[in-house]
Amino acid sequence: MTKRVYLAGPEVFLSNAREVGARKRAICERHGLVGVFPADEEDACDPAQPLSEQGLAISRAMERVMRGCDAMIVNLTPFRGPSADVGSAYEMGFMRALGRTIFVYTNDDRPLLDRVASICGAVRARLGGEHEDPDGMAIEPFTLQDNLMLVGGVIASGGCLVAQRASHAERYTSLVAFECCVRQAAATLLR
Amino acid sequence: MTKRVYLAGPEVFLSNAREVGARKRAICERHGLVGVFPADEEDACDPAQPLSEQGLAISRAMERVMRGCDAMIVNLTPFRGPSADVGSAYEMGFMRALGRTIFVYTNDDRPLLDRVASICGAVRARLGGEHEDPDGMAIEPFTLQDNLMLVGGVIASGGCLVAQRASHAERYTSLVAFECCVRQAAATLLR
Numbered sequence: 001m002t003k004r005v006y007l008a009g010p011e012v013f014l015s016n017a018r019e020v021g022a023r024k025r026a027i028c029e030r031h032g033l034v035g036v037f038p039a040d041e042e043d044a045c046d047p048a049q050p051l052s053e054q055g056l057a058i059s060r061a062m063e064r065v066m067r068g069c070d071a072m073i074v075n076l077t078p079f080r081g082p083s084a085d086v087g088s089a090y091e092m093g094f095m096r097a098l099g100r101t102i103f104v105y106t107n108d109d110r111p112l113l114d115r116v117a118s119i120c121g122a123v124r125a126r127l128g129g130e131h132e133d134p135d136g137m138a139i140e141p142f143t144l145q146d147n148l149m150l151v152g153g154v155i156a157s158g159g160c161l162v163a164q165r166a167s168h169a170e171r172y173t174s175l176v177a178f179e180c181c182v183r184q185a186a187a188t189l190l191r
Numbered sequence: 192m193t194k195r196v197y198l199a200g201p202e203v204f205l206s207n208a209r210e211v212g213a214r215k216r217a218i219c220e221r222h223g224l225v226g227v228f229p230a231d232e233e234d235a236c237d238p239a240q241p242l243s244e245q246g247l248a249i250s251r252a253m254e255r256v257m258r259g260c261d262a263m264i265v266n267l268t269p270f271r272g273p274s275a276d277v278g279s280a281y282e283m284g285f286m287r288a289l290g291r292t293i294f295v296y297t298n299d300d301r302p303l304l305d306r307v308a309s310i311c312g313a314v315r316a317r318l319g320g321e322h323e324d325p326d327g328m329a330i331e332p333f334t335l336q337d338n339l340m341l342v343g344g345v346i347a348s349g350g351c352l353v354a355q356r357a358s359h360a361e362r363y364t365s366l367v368a369f370e371c372c373v374r375q376a377a378a379t380l381l382r
Contacts, residue, residue, distance in 0.1 A: 013328035055333025058227060059343020063287075076357025080311055080324065087338040089277040093284030094344075096254075119270055126206060137204035137363070142246025147278040152250020153285075166360065172328070 003189045004034045006066050006095070009075025010085040011172050012039045020173060027179050028073075031186040035073075041065050066094055069187055071159070073181055076106040076146055077171050082115035083146050096153040101188065104161040105181040106145060107166035107174050113139050158186050194380045195225045197257050197286070200266025201276040202363050203230045211364060218370050220223065222377040228266075232256050257285055262292040262350075263381055264372055267337055269299050269363050274337050275304035287344040294350040296372040297336060298357035298365050304330050351375050 004026060004107055011020045021037030028035030041061055045054045063166045066072070072095045079085040084106075092102055108115065113131060121134040131139045144151040145163055162181045166174035196219060202211045212228030219226030232252055237246045240275065257263070263286050270276040275297075283293055304322060308314045312325040322330045335342040336354055345352055353372045357365035 010328060013323075013330075015323070015327060015329070030361060036282070048249055051333045052335055055331065055335050055339040055349045056343050058316040060337045060347060062340060063343075079272075079328070080274065080307065080326075081270075083277045085338070086274045086277055086280040087340040089280035090284035090287075090338070090340040090344060093281035095284075096281075097285045097288035099356075116271065132204075132206070135271075135363070136206060137201065137270070138206070139204075142242045142249075144246050147276070147281070148246040148250050149253060149281040152247050152254075153281060156251060156254070165234055171200065172326070188263055 002034055003032075003071065004036055004069045005067040005185060005189075006072040006091070007035050007037045008072055008088040008091045010077065010079040010088065011075060012037075012087075014172060023175060024178065027175060027182055028057065031182045032190055033182065033186055036065060036069055037123075038062055046140060060089070066091060066100075067098065069095075069100065069186065071095075071101040071103065073178070073185055074102065074104040076104045076150070076161075077179070078106075078108050078119070082119045082151060089147075089150055092150055092153055096157055097175070098156065101159045101185075102154045102157040103161075103181050103185040103188075104150075104154050105162040105164070105177040107164065107171045107177055109145075109163035109165045111143070112146060146157055158188065160188075193225055194262065195227055195260045196376060196380075197260040197263040197282070198226050198228045199263055199279040199282045201268065201270040201279065202266060203228075203278075203362060211366075214366060218366060218373055222373050223381055224373065224377055225278065227260055229253055229256070244322075253282070254285065256289075257282060258289065260286075260291065262286075262294065262376060264369070264376055265293065265295040266363075266369070267295045267297040267332060267341070267352075269297075269306060269310070273303065273310045275341060280338075280341055283341055283344055287348055290350065292350045292381075293345045293348045294352075294372050294376040295341075295345050296355070296368040298355065298368055299363045300336075300354035300356045302334070303320075303337060339378040349379065354365075
C-alpha cells in the first residue's frame with residue numbers, strides 16, 4: 001500500500017525550495033514512498049487576501065495535508081539558532097499526537113552543548129554541574145540531539161534519528177543524511 | 192468544572208524554574224484555572240538511568256501530562272534565536288492535534304522581521320520583495336508574531352495571542368503578559 005510521508009524542514013525557506021522539494025520527492029520515490037513537500041501545497045493561498053490571512057490559510061492547508069500522511073521525515077538541522085526550526089517542531093508534535101511515525105535527520109551532528117556554545121556564546125557550569133547559556137538558561141544534559149520533547153517524540157513514535165555532518169555551505173541542501181533516513185523509513189513503513 | 196491548563200515555555204530552563212512555576216500556578220488559581228507546570232512533573236525521572244533514558248522518560252511523562260489537560264498557555268518569547276523554544280512549539284502541535292485550546296503570550300512584541308534582523312544580522316530583499324536572512328532563508332512576510340504553523344494553530348484552536356514588551360532583563364520572568372493571557376483563557380474556558 002502507498003505510504004505518504006510529510007517532508008518537514010527549514011528548506012521551505014530557501015529561494016529554490018521547490019527544486020529541493022522535487023529532489024526529496026524523487027529520493028522518496030526511489031525507495032517506494034510518496035513524499036509530500038509543504039511548499040508544493042501552498043497554492044490555495046489567495047493573494048487578494050490580507051497577508052495574515054494568507055499565512056493562516058497555509059497553516060490550515062498544512063494541517064489538512066499532515067492528516068493525510070502516514071508518517072513524516074523531518075530536517076532537524078539547526079535554524080536561526082542551535083535548535084530545529086519551530087515550524088517543523090510544531091509539525092512533529094502534531095504528527096506525534098495523531099500517532100504517526102516520525103523520522104528525523106540533521107546535517108549538524110554536534111552535541112547540543114557544542115552548538116549552544118558556538119552560536120549563543122560561552123556556556124557556564126551551574127553549582128549542580130549542569131551547564132547554562134549566557135542568558136542563564138539550562139542546556140539539557142541528556143545527550144539528546146535536540147530538545148527532549150522532539151527526540152522523545154521520535155523514539156516513542158517508532159521512528160529514528162540520523163545525524164551526519166554536512167559542510168556549513170551545504171547544511172540546508174545536502175540530502176545525504178536525508179536519503180539515509182528515507183531508507184530507514186521505507187524499511188519500517190513498507191515491511 | 193475544573194479546567195487544567197498546561198503551562199509551556201522556556202522558563203523551565205531558568206535556575207529558579209520552580210519558583211516561576213509556583214507564581215504562574217498562583218495566577219491561574221486566582222482566575223479559576225488549575226495551572227500544570229512541566230518542571231513540577233519531572234520527578235518520575237530516575238537518576239540511576241543513563242542520561243538519555245532520563246530525558247526520554249521526561250518526554251513520556253510530559254506527553255501523558257498534556258493528554259490530561261484541557262488547554263495550554265504558552266510562553267512564545269524568543270529563545271536562543273528570533274523564534275519560540277522548540278520544545279514549546281512541539282507541545283503546541285501536540286495539543287492542537289488533540290483538539291485542545293492554545294493560548295500564547297510573548298514578552299517581545301517586535302515583528303518577526305525586526306527580531307531576525309537584530310538577532311541574525313542584516314536582512315536582504317529578494318527580487319520578489321520578500322526578505323531573507325544572512326543565510327538566504329526567507330523571513331515569513333505574513334505579519335504573524337512567529338512561524339505561521341504556531342500562530343495558525345493558536346487561531347484554529349480558538350485561542351488567542353497576547354504580545355507585550357517586557358524589559359530585556361525580565362523577558363523570561365515578567366508575568367504581565369502571562370496574566371493578561373490567563374484572564375482571556377479563563378473567559379474562554381469557564382464560560
